[in-house]
Structures are given as C-alpha cells and as structure tokens.
Amino acid sequence: MIVAERKPLDEIAEMIAPFRKVAVIGCRSCVAICLAGGEKEVNMLVSAMKLKNRNEGREQEFDGFVLERQCEKEWVKEVEDRILASDIVLSMSCSLGAQTVGDMYPHKIVVPGLNTKMFGVPEEQGVWSEKCLGCGDCMISTTGGICPIARCAKSMLNGPCGGSSDGHCEVNLDIECAWYAIHERLKLQGRLDLMETVRPPKDWVPSHSGGRRVLVREDAKLTQHQKRGEEVVE
Numbered sequence: 001m002i003v004a005e006r007k008p009l010d011e012i013a014e015m016i017a018p019f020r021k022v023a024v025i026g027c028r029s030c031v032a033i034c035l036a037g038g039e040k041e042v043n044m045l046v047s048a049m050k051l052k053n054r055n056e057g058r059e060q061e062f063d064g065f066v067l068e069r070q071c072e073k074e075w076v077k078e079v080e081d082r083i084l085a086s087d088i089v090l091s092m093s094c095s096l097g098a099q100t101v102g103d104m105y106p107h108k109i110v111v112p113g114l115n116t117k118m119f120g121v122p123e124e125q126g127v128w129s130e131k132c133l134g135c136g137d138c139m140i141s142t143t144g145g146i147c148p149i150a151r152c153a154k155s156m157l158n159g160p161c162g163g164s165s166d167g168h169c170e171v172n173l174d175i176e177c178a179w180y181a182i183h184e185r186l187k188l189q190g191r192l193d194l195m196e197t198v199r200p201p202k203d204w205v206p207s208h209s210g211g212r213r214v215l216v217r218e219d220a221k222l223t224q225h226q227k228r229g230e231e232v233v234e
Helices: 009-016 039-056 073-077 080-084 095-104 178-189 192-196
Strands: 002-006 021-027 061-067 088-092 110-112 114-124 127-132
Touching (some): 009 039, 009 088, 021 080, 021 095, 039 088, 073 080, 073 095, 110 114
Parallel strands (some): 021 061, 021 088, 088 110
Antiparallel strands (some): 002 114, 114 127
C-alpha cells in the first residue's frame, strides 16, 4: 500500500490562505488505512482549520468529503460539481490522487495535504515499513521473498556490505540488515545455495531512471466502439 502522512497544519494553512472556498478531498483507499486521509482525518483537519481561522480572524468555507479512490477518474467525476465550486482543492490523498484531480481540472489549483512516503506494509498498529521501490523488475524469487533494493540502504545485489554488523545495517543500527534477513529466510527454506549466486548488475531500464513510466495492457483497453457505447460484433 501507499503510505503517507499529513503535512503540518501551518504548512497547509499557508497553502490555502488566499482562497475562500476550499474543497478538502479524502480517499478511502491506502491513506485511510494508514490514518492520514480517510473520512476521520478529513473531518479532523476541517475542524482544526476552522478553529485556527477563528483564532486568527480568517474566514474560509470548507467542503470536506471522501472518494472511494481519488486516483481513479470515474470516482472523481462524480464530485465534479463540488470541485468546480471551490476556489482551491486540498487533496488528502497520496500524490497520485492529487495529480489525478489536477490533470482532470488543470485550471483548478490542487495542493497536497499529505506527504507521500513509501510503498509499505503495516507491521503493527501505527507502524508501517517500506518494502518495495517499484523498480519494475522484481527479483525476490531469489532472495527469499525479501527485496534488497528497498530494504538494503545501498540496494546491494550480492550479499551484505562490509558495514553490516551483528545483523544490523551500518546506516541505521536500529534496522535489520536486509541481507542478514535474506540469509536467515533462505536458511529456513533450505535454499542457502542461492546466496552463492552471483547476480549481474541490475537492469534499471524498467525503473524510474528512464523518466515517467506508463503501463499499457492492450487486452484491457477499450476500443473506440466500446468508448462510444456501441455494440461490437465479432
């Protein structure tokens, strides 16, 4: 899931200060799970902004609501009238949602209420950890299901660096060395021979190093006939 956290209230207030009508749009997907941009968080932010404005003598109107997924145009389209009625949109979603709204209504100012942090998983209540960088060429089949690209501070491909000590990372001793974790996992699986595999330099072409990526599934694309709602006869 995408993990995000809310920006400081003062930063949010500064971004929206010049505008009267503010649409605060949350998302019921990832950012709701990580307690950053769901319905509860939208309501809390609106209440906090109203209180701050009252104390500072500023008048603003807030329209707070939540979409199923802010990164999908179909859901955004359903609230188009509320977006167009605003002077500015404060997106309480990950950057994908904020950019989707911005792309759909380029004349409308859209600002982020959250900082998008990482692809992560919940480890316990209130704790998330990064486990994927979206590099485009997954290799965890040979590393015991553990990603060294995301979980190793140096993205090492062939075992730990010289700074690894007692199973911990030299960059942050509170973090487990990714390759120590890989070794222990492969040992449990009876596949320690994979530790001796020499992996070639990683192919970064599928990663973001080549610029913005676009994934196309031809089998999922609508034909022009289907887009117009016409019946397609095989």
